[in-house]
Amino acid sequence: MRRQEDIPKNNPFNTPDGYFDEFPSRLKNRLNTEKDKKPVTLLTTLKPYFYFIAFFVAFAFIFKFGVDKLTKDYRNQENELQSSVETELYYEYEFISDNMIYEEMIALQDSTIINNEINEEMITAYLVEEDIEYLMYE
Amino acid sequence: MNDHLSDKEILDKFRHGNPDYAFHFLVLKYQEKLYNVIRKILIVHEDTDDILQESFIKIYQNLNNFREDSQLFSWMYRIAVNEALNFLRKQKRKHVFSATSYEDKLNQHIQAGSYFDGDEAQKTLQKALLKLPQKQRLVFNMKYYDNLKYEDMSKILNTSVGALKASYHHAVKKIEKHINEK
Structure with missing residues (x-):
């Protein structure tokens, strides 16, 4: 049975020629690039989250403001309509009560008088026409 | 200097x-x-x-x-x-x-x-190592190739010496099984 100890322990991996000679200078260049980068502070880490929260708050504010304005406009329109109807009814009522009823009453009174006159004339004419003399003498 | x-x-x-x-x-x-x-x-x-x-x-x-x-x-x-x-x-x-x-x-x-650089036996060993769970492979490499003491490995991996010994033991058993299946 083969055992893992039978396998030579030497490192089987190798590198391209001159790799470790040039690695320090490549690393130095990389380090200089890293140094030029802005340091990562707590603020820079949290910045995207701040933007997200600000966007969300702005969106919620605009949404709420928009919905309020819309419902307010609708309510205003409804109120205006209702008040105009009430005003019309009020003026109609005013008109009926103050003028029309009075005129109607006068007209009614006049027509009663006319009707009375017509009635007498008509009765007379009717009696004459029907030759109902005895009634006339009564 | x-x-x-x-x-x-x-x-x-x-x-x-x-x-x-x-x-x-x-x-x-x-x-x-x-x-x-x-x-x-x-x-x-x-x-x-x-x-x-x-x-x-x-x-x-x-x-x-x-x-x-x-x-x-x-x-x-x-x-x-x-x-x-x-x-x-x-x-x-x-x-x-x-x-x-x-x-x-x-x-x-x-x-x-x-x-x-390795020969076929070393290729087989590396392939057997790839089949191991991450921790066992790590422990095996540290012990077998780098000759680290369990105490040092314990500090590096934040694992108890007992657990490391067990990991190494399991790793060796699995590797031998893999080698003998080939």
Whole structure:
């Protein structure tokens, strides 16, 4: 049975020629690039989250403001309509009560008088026409 | 002479002298060791080169915070291993919906023998290592190739010595099974 100890322990991996000679200078260049980068502070880490929260708050504010304005406009329109109807009814009522009823009453009174006159004339004419003399003498 | 600066001298120069100058000697001293640590995890030379640079940048940025309660190399070793494992995790995630797994890609790379000196037996061993869970592969590499003590491995991997011994034991059993199936 083969055992893992039978396998030579030497490192089987190798590198391209001159790799470790040039690695320090490549690393130095990389380090200089890293140094030029802005340091990562707590603020820079949290910045995207701040933007997200600000966007969300702005969106919620605009949404709420928009919905309020819309419902307010609708309510205003409804109120205006209702008040105009009430005003019309009020003026109609005013008109009926103050003028029309009075005129109607006068007209009614006049027509009663006319009707009375017509009635007498008509009765007379009717009696004459029907030759109902005895009634006339009564 | 500068090639033989001790870790303490390098740290003193980095903190109180010229940091770039001191760091240059740190790189010269440890680049090959750290390359081999990363290469055994990532297999591919180009990926290893990227992660070696990333590791040294992390080391440069954090060297002032290094508390000398552990060895400098153990601390750098931990950074390199963490960087390599993070890279591996990202690569595996990228390959989730791919037709071939990331392990298959690494297997093909070993078979092709790109920057690989080993014989067929060593290829078989590397392929067997790819079949192991991440932790077992790491422990096996540290023990078998780097000859690290379990106590040092425990500090690097934040794992108990007992758990590391068990991992190594399981790894050896699985590798022998794989070798004998071939």
